[in-house]
Amino acid sequence: MNAAESLFRPPCPKPLSPLMGLVRSIASGEGDLLSLLPKDAYEVDIGTLGYSRRSIIIVNKPEYTRHVMTDAIDIFPKNDLMKGALAPLVGDSLFVSDGETWQRQRKMVEPAFSFIRLGNAFHAMQAAVDQFQDTLTKRSESGETFSLDFSMSHLTADIICRTMFSKSLESDVAMDVFESFSLFERSVSNVKLSQLIFGKAWSDIKQTDEVLAACKRIREQLGVLIDESIVNEAAADGLARAVVDARDENTGEGFTRDELIDQLGVFFLAGHETTASVLTWAFFIIASRPEVAQRIRDEVDQAVGENKIGFDDIKKLPYTRNVFRETLRLYPPLTFIPRVAAESCKIGKQKIKRGAMIMIAPWAIHRHRKLWDEPELFDPDRFSQEREGNIVRGSYIPFGQGPRVCAGATFAQIESTLILASIVRAFDFELFDKEKVKPVARLTTRPKHEIQCRVKKRQ
Numbered sequence: 001m002n003a004a005e006s007l008f009r010p011p012c013p014k015p016l017s018p019l020m021g022l023v024r025s026i027a028s029g030e031g032d033l034l035s036l037l038p039k040d041a042y043e044v045d046i047g048t049l050g051y052s053r054r055s056i057i058i059v060n061k062p063e064y065t066r067h068v069m070t071d072a073i074d075i076f077p078k079n080d081l082m083k084g085a086l087a088p089l090v091g092d093s094l095f096v097s098d099g100e101t102w103q104r105q106r107k108m109v110e111p112a113f114s115f116i117r118l119g120n121a122f123h124a125m126q127a128a129v130d131q132f133q134d135t136l137t138k139r140s141e142s143g144e145t146f147s148l149d150f151s152m153s154h155l156t157a158d159i160i161c162r163t164m165f166s167k168s169l170e171s172d173v174a175m176d177v178f179e180s181f182s183l184f185e186r187s188v189s190n191v192k193l194s195q196l197i198f199g200k201a202w203s204d205i206k207q208t209d210e211v212l213a214a215c216k217r218i219r220e221q222l223g224v225l226i227d228e229s230i231v232n233e234a235a236a237d238g239l240a241r242a243v244v245d246a247r248d249e250n251t252g253e254g255f256t257r258d259e260l261i262d263q264l265g266v267f268f269l270a271g272h273e274t275t276a277s278v279l280t281w282a283f284f285i286i287a288s289r290p291e292v293a294q295r296i297r298d299e300v301d302q303a304v305g306e307n308k309i310g311f312d313d314i315k316k317l318p319y320t321r322n323v324f325r326e327t328l329r330l331y332p333p334l335t336f337i338p339r340v341a342a343e344s345c346k347i348g349k350q351k352i353k354r355g356a357m358i359m360i361a362p363w364a365i366h367r368h369r370k371l372w373d374e375p376e377l378f379d380p381d382r383f384s385q386e387r388e389g390n391i392v393r394g395s396y397i398p399f400g401q402g403p404r405v406c407a408g409a410t411f412a413q414i415e416s417t418l419i420l421a422s423i424v425r426a427f428d429f430e431l432f433d434k435e436k437v438k439p440v441a442r443l444t445t446r447p448k449h450e451i452q453c454r455v456k457k458r459q
């Protein structure tokens with residue numbers, strides 16, 4: 001790390017007492033779960049968060065998180081609150097299912113993320129990035145101000161559409177999915193906060209009519225996209241076709257149409273907002289630190305010169321990838337990975353009641369005082385070959401861990417490295433009101449207010 005980088009502490013909320021955190025979170029009126037994390041959350045191995053009707057246990061110690069997420073997954077299934085909030089959109093599909101249902105789905109979906117499929121998907125990623133560069137060129141010429149967050153959501157949704165369905169987001173159907181999805185994203189975190197504080201375990205989650213209507217619309221449109229991708233030869237290499245063609249190894253049966261909508265809804269849900277979140281923070285940091293931008297440019301220059309960045313070039317960009325990884329550490333898109341205790345048990349010496357909410361918080365683990373040196377500093381070289389060995393095993397879990405680890409982690413890493421390298425080498429970003437930027441936890445870790453920016457094309 002050079003001297004300038006060593007000074008950079010990107011924004012985070014000041015941890016308060018549990019009660020003050022609750023007051024702050026309610027006052028913000030936005031379901032910001034991040035404000036609820038007290039100071040202790042960054043210091044303890046395991047502890048109780050004391051503001052809710054149900055018991056909430058935060059688990060930080062790697063040995064304990066491994067227990068919850070790897071060794072005892074039947075005792076700690078996916079959290080009821082999360083399942084209830086997402087059910088109208090994705091049913092009982094891969095992201096939220098448990099037990100045998102989940103095992104069958106995971107086996108059937110895994111081939112969609114094979115290296116060969118990813119190689120094919122890369123062309124679709126490139127096409128989306130090319131189009132985004134054209135848009136940025138126009139914005140650079142007009143000098144217009146635009147939302148960084150929205151641009152990233154649009155870009156990653158475009159990539160998901162192209163890689164799944166060989167269709168750009170410009171089609172009416174895809175755009176409708178994207179817009180309805182944005183509404184769902186905004187509304188669902190409010191439901192979660194009130195249920196978290198006042199609800200009992202396994203109680204019904206009530207969604208507004210507006211959210212239910214958005215979910216219905218997304219599902220109808222996903223059905224249209226799936227039907228088209230089955231008959232469209234150009235979509236034969238897409239991720240959707242891999243899921244359509246998947247067969248249960250015991251029964252030989254494929255997914256029903258409804259199940260296909262569930263699974264592809266998950267790809268859309270898990271696969272675009274997450275990447276958009278980390279890219280928003282990465283561009284925020286890069287625009288604030290010219291020396292980081294310069295190192296990316298030097299690396300791209302050395303690896304590919306003036307050429308287009310190809311699939312095989314991605315591995316020649318370790319610094320760019322480490323900027324992505326360090327941004328994922330400081331701003332993990334899934335701020336929390338919740339589970340529920342299906343039976344009374346113990347984690348370490350801590351007694352856990354049946355129905356307790358188990359909060360694995362990548363946000364807190366990645367900033368934990370015992371696990372990281374200078375946790376709040378942005379330092380991509382933590383992940384360099386020389387220093388990576390110092391990272392405590394289990395202290396870095398942006399993609400989760402164990403059998404439920406993110407199915408799209410490699411996809412996300414390739415996509416994000418391509419985007420960062422392509423855009424940073426061609427454009428300078430100028431941010432407005434950057435001192436006001438503040439992270440909050442909604443469906444993903446987001447800036448409280450959209451970040452406004454302008455771009456300038458580099459010569």
Ligand code: HEM
Pocket residue numbers: 094095096106266267270271272274275278332333334337338397398399400401403404405406407408409411412
């Ligand atoms: C930077 C981007 C991403 C991050 C940080 C991320 C993070 C995660 C995390 C933490 C989990 C585990 C959740 C849990 O254990 O409860 C997960 C699961 C999953 N992710 Fe991702 N994800 C990203 C991108 C993607 C992409 C691009 C896709 C697909 C195109 C995807 C598909 C999935 C699926 C299907 C699961 C469920 C896996 C299972 O339960 O078996 N993710 N993701």
